[in-house]
Amino acid sequence: MPEFVDFFSDTKTRPTTAMRAVMASAEVGDERAGEDPSVNRLVARCAELLGKPAALYLPSGTMCNEIALAVHCRPGDEVICDRTSHLIGFEGGGPAALAGVMLTPLAGDRGRFDAAQLGAVLRPDRPYAPRQRLVEVEQTANLGGGTIWPLMQLQAVAAAARAHGLVTHMDGARLLNAVVASGVAAADYARDFDSVWIDFSKGLGTPGGAVLAGSADFIHEATRLKLRWGGAMRQSGIIAAACDYALDHHVERLADDHANAAALARGIAAIDGLAIDLAGVETNLVYFDVLRDGLDAPQLCAALLARGVRMGEMGARTVRAVTHLDVDSAAVEKALAALRAEMAV
Numbered sequence: 001m002p003e004f005v006d007f008f009s010d011t012k013t014r015p016t017t018a019m020r021a022v023m024a025s026a027e028v029g030d031e032r033a034g035e036d037p038s039v040n041r042l043v044a045r046c047a048e049l050l051g052k053p054a055a056l057y058l059p060s061g062t063m064c065n066e067i068a069l070a071v072h073c074r075p076g077d078e079v080i081c082d083r084t085s086h087l088i089g090f091e092g093g094g095p096a097a098l099a100g101v102m103l104t105p106l107a108g109d110r111g112r113f114d115a116a117q118l119g120a121v122l123r124p125d126r127p128y129a130p131r132q133r134l135v136e137v138e139q140t141a142n143l144g145g146g147t148i149w150p151l152m153q154l155q156a157v158a159a160a161a162r163a164h165g166l167v168t169h170m171d172g173a174r175l176l177n178a179v180v181a182s183g184v185a186a187a188d189y190a191r192d193f194d195s196v197w198i199d200f201s202k203g204l205g206t207p208g209g210a211v212l213a214g215s216a217d218f219i220h221e222a223t224r225l226k227l228r229w230g231g232a233m234r235q236s237g238i239i240a241a242a243c244d245y246a247l248d249h250h251v252e253r254l255a256d257d258h259a260n261a262a263a264l265a266r267g268i269a270a271i272d273g274l275a276i277d278l279a280g281v282e283t284n285l286v287y288f289d290v291l292r293d294g295l296d297a298p299q300l301c302a303a304l305l306a307r308g309v310r311m312g313e314m315g316a317r318t319v320r321a322v323t324h325l326d327v328d329s330a331a332v333e334k335a336l337a338a339l340r341a342e343m344a345v
């Protein structure tokens with residue numbers, strides 16, 4: 001059994017030996033000047049994958065979200081998103097600080113709202129109200145449990161937004177998890193959205209990198225903000241080569257992560273004192289609750305850590321475990337053994 005297994009996040013992946021070899025021999029140039037061939041190849045490939053005319057390489061997914069909001073919106077505008085969205089909880093207040101927008105949270109079903117919920121907050125334009133401008137969705141929904149938005153639900157939400165004159169943005173940090181789990185193409189999920197991005201540093205296993213895609217005009221303005229905010233790099237083809245490698249070698253294997261997550265979830269369901277919604281485990285994120293008196297999620301996570309298993313506390317009762325490139329079925333067995341031992345104490 002491995003000595004330490006890390007289910008804290010799919011950002012914990014380290015570049016594989018093969019990925020490091022590709023990085024070491026990457027063709028590079030000055031990215032800021034548009035001269036890095038590896039970056040240029042990657043963005044062309046991602047534009048095609050996402051079905052958009054243009055794309056932009058950025059250091060992180062957070063920067064993709066923040067730039068997209070700032071390009072689409074003016075200060076004072078209203079952005080509508082799920083109450084669990086990454087925009088609200090994990091970007092340091094960026095939507096307010098950088099784009100100057102207001103966020104209206106919707107109470108979706110595990111991170112996914114529907115066209116009717118959106119319709120209920122849409123209103124006619126009135127001078128005393130903020131200008132409603134953008135609808136944001138997360139595919140998959142992280143705090144929703146790695147849940148997948150069904151294609152028709154996305155289409156209905158985008159249609160409702162468009163009918164009201166709003167633009168749409170998709171946070172696709174784990175879009176490719178949804179693609180692998182559902183068989184729906186990334187470009188189909190993204191088709192009705194004005195902007196979309198994918199992250200390479202999550203399940204795809206690179207040390208960084210994200211690509212934002214949209215219309216040529218959108219990417220033109222996004223590039224200005226990338227430069228203004230210091231997101232342009234130099235020989236970043238070293239990372240772009242890893243991203244390219246990940247598209248070749250680490251996409252289909254996301255199915256292994258989903259199978260490992262399902263196995264972990266089934267094991268958790270059989271442990272007294274833990275509660276899990278098995279049907280809610282659709283991809284690589286496993287959320288479960290601790291129901292025992294005198295034991296909360298932080299205590300359980302600390303006890304697991306002492307047994308060589310790291311998971312993340314997501315509140316007083318809730319624990320999150322994430323499967324990824326660096327945890328295999330032996331790691332799942334180790335995690336389950338630690339959970340069984342701890343819950344038997």
Ligand SMILES: *Cc1c(COP(=O)(O)O)cnc(C)c1O
Nearest residue numbers: 060061062086138142171173199
């Ligand atoms: C991780 C994540 C982000 C941010 O991506 P970084 O590359 O970590 O900046 C945005 N949205 C969701 C849903 C995420 O899980």
